[in-house]
Amino acid sequence: MSFIAVTELYVFILAAFVGYQVITRVPPLLHTPLMSATNAISGISLVGSLVAAGSHETRVSTILGFIAVTTATINVVGGFLITDRMLKMFKREPKPEPKLELKK
Amino acid sequence: MIRDLTIEAAYIAASVMFILGLRSLTRPDAARRGMQQAAIGMVLAIAGTLVNHHIVEYQWIIAGLALGTLIGYPLGMFVPMTAMPQRIAISHMFGAVAATLVGVAEYYNAFHGGEPLGAARMTALGFEVLFGSLTITGSFMAFGKLQEILPGRPITFKGQNAVNITLFACTFGMFLYLIFHPENATLFYVMIGMALVIGISMVMPIGGADMPVVVSLLNSYAGLASSATGFAIGNNVLIIAGALDGASGFLLSILMSKAMNRSFANVLFGAFGSPVVSSGKTAIGLTAQSISAEDAALRLAYASKVIVVPGYGMAVAQSQHVVRELAELIEKRGGEVKYAIHPVAGRMPGHMNVLLAEAHVPYDRLYDMEEINGEFALADVALVIGANDVVNPAARNDPGSPIYGMPILNVDQAKSVIVLKRSMNAGFAGIENELFYDPKTSMLFGDAKTSLSKLVSEVKNV
Numbered sequence: 268m269s270f271i272a273v274t275e276l277y278v279f280i281l282a283a284f285v286g287y288q289v290i291t292r293v294p295p296l297l298h299t300p301l302m303s304a305t306n307a308i309s310g311i312s313l314v315g316s317l318v319a320a321g322s323h324e325t326r327v328s329t330i331l332g333f334i335a336v337t338t339a340t341i342n343v344v345g346g347f348l349i350t351d352r353m354l355k356m357f358k359r360e361p362k363p364e365p366k367l368e369l370k371k
Numbered sequence: 372m373i374r375d376l377t378i379e380a381a382y383i384a385a386s387v388m389f390i391l392g393l394r395s396l397t398r399p400d401a402a403r404r405g406m407q408q409a410a411i412g413m414v415l416a417i418a419g420t421l422v423n424h425h426i427v428e429y430q431w432i433i434a435g436l437a438l439g440t441l442i443g444y445p446l447g448m449f450v451p452m453t454a455m456p457q458r459i460a461i462s463h464m465f466g467a468v469a470a471t472l473v474g475v476a477e478y479y480n481a482f483h484g485g486e487p488l489g490a491a492r493m494t495a496l497g498f499e500v501l502f503g504s505l506t507i508t509g510s511f512m513a514f515g516k517l518q519e520i521l522p523g524r525p526i527t528f529k530g531q532n533a534v535n536i537t538l539f540a541c542t543f544g545m546f547l548y549l550i551f552h553p554e555n556a557t558l559f560y561v562m563i564g565m566a567l568v569i570g571i572s573m574v575m576p577i578g579g580a581d582m583p584v585v586v587s588l589l590n591s592y593a594g595l596a597s598s599a600t601g602f603a604i605g606n607n608v609l610i611i612a613g614a615l616d617g618a619s620g621f622l623l624s625i626l627m628s629k630a631m632n633r634s635f636a637n638v639l640f641g642a643f644g645s646p647v648v649s650s651g652k653t654a655i656g657l658t659a660q661s662i663s664a665e666d667a668a669l670r671l672a673y674a675s676k677v678i679v680v681p682g683y684g685m686a687v688a689q690s691q692h693v694v695r696e697l698a699e700l701i702e703k704r705g706g707e708v709k710y711a712i713h714p715v716a717g718r719m720p721g722h723m724n725v726l727l728a729e730a731h732v733p734y735d736r737l738y739d740m741e742e743i744n745g746e747f748a749l750a751d752v753a754l755v756i757g758a759n760d761v762v763n764p765a766a767r768n769d770p771g772s773p774i775y776g777m778p779i780l781n782v783d784q785a786k787s788v789i790v791l792k793r794s795m796n797a798g799f800a801g802i803e804n805e806l807f808y809d810p811k812t813s814m815l816f817g818d819a820k821t822s823l824s825k826l827v828s829e830v831k832n833v
Contacts, residue, residue: 272491272602275601275602275605275607275610278607278610278611278614279598279601279602279610279611279614280614282386282610282611282614282615282618283614283615283617283618284618285390285615286390286393286614286615286616286617286618286619287618287621287622289390289393289394289397290393290396290615290618290619290622290623291622292394292397293393293396293397294397294399294739295626295712295714295720295721295724295739296399296712296721296724296734296737296739297396297399297402297721297724298623298719298720298721298724299455299459299719299720299721299722299724299725300396300402300406300721300725301393301396301619301623301720301721302459302586302587302590302619302620302623302719302720302721303455303459303462304392304393304396304406304409305393305590305594305615305616305619305620306459306462306463306466306590306593306616307406307409307410307413308389308392308393308409308413308612308615308616309466309593309594309597309612309613309616310413310466310469311385311389311413311416311597311608311609311612311613312466312469312470312473312596312597312600312609312613313417313420313469314416314417314420314606314608314609315469315470315473315600315601315603315604315606315609316435316469316472316473317417317420317421317423317426317432318420318423318425318426318604319472319473319476319477320431320432320435321425321426321427321428321429321431321432322425322426322427323427323428324480324483324484324485325476325479325480325483325484325485327476327479327480327483328476328477328479328480329431330431331472331473331475331476331479332431332435332472332473332476333431333432333434333435334435334468334472335435335468335469335470335472335473335476336431336432336435336436336439336469337435337438337439337442338439338465338466338468338469338472339439339465339466339469340435340436340438340439340440340443341439341442341443341446341462341465342443342462342465342466342469343413343417343439343443344439344440344443344444344446344447345442345443345444345446345447345462346443346447346462347406347409347410347413347447348443348444348447348448349446349447349448349450349455349458350406351403351406351407351410352447352448353452353455353725353728354399354402354403354406355403356452356725356728356729356731357399357402357724357728357734358728358731358733358734359399359400359733359734359735360733360735360736361733
């Protein structure tokens, strides 16, 4: 048990470290999509919710699990969609267009 | 056995895809595809979980997935970009609700025929429900303030910090006791109740302009709650995804507090947004010059370099599209237009960038504060649209000002400044802005959208 907990702590610390390294390089330009992206990713608590809702241990855990599945799904579905919608908007200046106009 | 291996493989793949997805956000042109891959990772993780042998019935799962999709789809597709801060705040709440409820269910099961709780699992569960429940109420308060259901100004009372510290200490004490005596169910639920109260009292004293820090911090807490869930149920993909989320929110809140010249300790202990006792300077004896739309348009039309400084006022007036229209007109006449974005302009990190991108402003025109501050001296006109504290020179030269030391955009170095503002009222921090009384500053009063539309039609006529 305690050995498992230590392994998990390693996983946590390494993941947090990787996250920190990666995210420091995200430009301020994309900070809002970053927030919605991490939000969508943290919808991973759906994994825990699914087990609670479907393991049929007690009625209480089934009901709580159902609510948790619902809210986590809201974050997964809504989060990824809104991130995609935002990222779709970020466009570079259309460079080749003026050349095309010159040809005409 | 094979089933377990498949599940683990799905989780590992999901974790890698999440990290790659976040890494893709370092490059705007790769970001969209990277996040789509992260979404596939999520689908893998969910599919992997569904074949878990612990799951014996599916009706509640299907109902929850269906209901969540039904609510999540419109929240993803139809919420306008201007409402993004409150949209993000409320989604932290949803994530926290899931984590907290899973924690409560685990706790309940442990005493109703489930696996008994050891100290390690109780610690994880405790962190899970504590982070979860304070994020639930905290995010809801933030949502309320951003949506303007609750008053946006800080709500404070005497001895607030003492009350908060006591609350915090009591809750932590209960947590410690529970680690060694997990069977005390009443205490467990009281602790959750206390954490819910902490969430409220933490966000209550915070004004709208400080929201970027709070929203980032809640982002971090929501992630930590997910991570703790992973510890409690022994699931690595939860730990990893939660840690990524936690690190991201943590980093953003450090960046945001730096941009407001507040120490991170100040932020962590909830003392931020403390009420402004007195403003450094008053406007008595100073007059601001107002300018007509025609004159302002003339100046913009003949400028060779214009720097646009958007602030929350632009978001409120939803005027980002007119801004782009005006910029295009200036460019057509041969002028150059750049946008200067202060890290805390608006109500969340990156707020202005998203709005301008929505208005089809190419992202290579959007400049961070460090990149553009040196260019103001070369600008013929700095066009300030509904920004106030982030351009207040008092941050640089008035040690008595509450925002002294905060990095600002050097708008006052531009050859001339046009400020679009609704009235002479002080900004969110309640501080007078001497920029508005500078002889080279002209004020164009009115709603930002109306003023900008006037400017557009006037520039067309020049």
